[in-house]
Amino acid sequence: MKKVIQMLLRSSMKTKAVIIVAVITVAGFSFLGYQVKGSAKVQHTSDLKPAVDVMLLQRKDMTRQIELTGQTVPESQVDITAKYSGKIMQVNVGLGDHVAPGQILIVQDTSDVDAALAQNAAASRQADADAVESNATFDASYQKSQSDYQHSVINYQRYKRLYDIGATSKEALENAEQVMTAAESSMNSYSKQIVGGNAAAVESKQAARDKAHAAVDSLQNQRSDLTLRAPRDGVIGYRQAEVGMMAQTGQKLLSIVDNSNIYVDCSVSEQDIGQIVNGMPVDISIDSIGKTYTGRIIYISPSMDSKTQTFTVRIALDSRDDNIKTGMFARTNITVPLRRQTLFVPKEAVLSLNGTDHIFVVDSNNQVTDRVVKLGLRNDKSLEIISGINEGEQIAVTNLSRLKTGITVTPTTNDQ
Structure with a gap:
């Protein structure tokens, strides 16, 4: 432009006029060309059709996936623990060994229990003897008191007859009566000791005998519990027991796993x-x-x-x-x-605006209609549609932000 101005200044009036006309002509054609180009660009943009995935609505069973996590567990897992403190004398199983019910697994020292068992067994035998002796003594005494009473009654009745005929004195009769009364009192004292068929003294001895028997039974059970046996089939899955170690009450020594x-x-x-x-x-x-x-x-x-x-x-x-x-x-x-046989769509097919839910229906001419819908149940991926659309209609699933009623789209099939 600067060169054109310099040429105008140096040229004649006629030449100046020619140059000015030429510049105006070129500028006019440039402006017209720009308008045509812009118009073509606008027309090309308006002809674009957004591509959207579409799906055909069909009634299906709506389901939900519940994901659960956990751990595998065996049929049984039994811990073998020491019931009593004691030194371990034998360990008959190792890790991975299969065991059967009743099999001896561990043996603890029983020497102290054996000594206590022998002592209590002797006490139990003594208690048995005392109970027998007490029962025999009471029976003999009770029978004697009954016999003495019967004899005193007969003697009294004889003195009474003699007194009635004047053959004996009143003093002799009274003495016979006193003997009868004393015999009756003795017999009654034995009778009152009998409770439930046995005398109290005898019951006491028998209770002592039963207590001694129970002590022996307890020690025998303790001795048996010092031998640990398998309660069921399984495999040794844990072992914390060695010969010579001192097992404490309640200590876990073995574990049997049944897989x-x-x-x-x-x-x-x-x-x-x-x-x-x-x-x-x-x-x-x-x-x-x-x-x-x-x-x-x-x-x-x-x-x-x-x-x-x-x-x-x-x-x-x-x-x-x-x-x-x-x-x-x-x-x-x-x-x-x-829900069985209902309409549902992917979550991404629903657009929420200002508190309402929208779905874009694509008709057979690929034109879009904005529908307001009412939602029902939902799962992780889908939403149930209660109203607003019908079975057999086609809806847009993607590119919803570019859609509005009346525009034409380029549909692609959605497999959901």
Whole structure:
């Protein structure tokens, strides 16, 4: 432009006029070209159709996935503990050994118990003898008192007849009466000692005998408890016992694990427990093994755990696998029904604006209509539609922010 001005200054009037006309012409054509280009650009933008995923609404059973995690547990795990303190004299099993019911596992020292048992056995025999002697003595004394009384009664009656005919003195009669009264008192004292068929003195001796017997029985049980036996089939899964060590009362020495059946115990929240029923089939994944097993729910706890605020559900595996060990992490997804034959859409297909929920319906001409809908149940991925759309209609699932009533879209199929 600077060069054009310099040329104008140096040129003649005629030349100046020609140059000015040429500049104006070029500027006009440039302006017209810009307008045409801009118009074409606007027209191209208006012809764009947003691409959206669409899905056809069909009535289906709406379900929900409940994810549970837990641990594998054995059929049984029994801890073998020392009931009494004592030195260990024998340990007959090692880790991994299979044991049968009644098999001797550990033997503790019984020498002190044997000595006490011998002493109490002697005391028990003495108590037996005392009870027999007491019973015999009482029976003899009681029978004698009865005999003395009967004899005194006969003697009194004889003196009474003699007195009546004047053959004896009144003093002799009174003496006979006193003897009879004394004999009766003696007999009555023995009679009053009898309670439930036995005399009190005899009962006391028999009680002492029973106490001595009980002491012997207790020591025999203690001696038996110093020999620890297997209560059931299983495998030794824990051992903390060696010959010569002193076992303390209540100390865990062995553990027997029975893996003949493996279960999975899971914790379930209050929100989900109502959807789970006994007998429900499930698939259980054990990540450490990399396998999935089939099973079924066999137990639902009747009350909530006060500490964890959850319920316990036990799952039984359908088949046994020796690779499964106690305490392995396991997980499962349980499918539970929410509503049968209802309409539901993915959560991303619903747009919430100003307290209302919207869905964009795409008709056969690929034109969009904004519908206000009412929502019902929901699960992790879907929302139930109670009203606002009908079965067989096609809805947009993606790119909702670019949609409004009346625009045309480019639909792609959504597999949900």
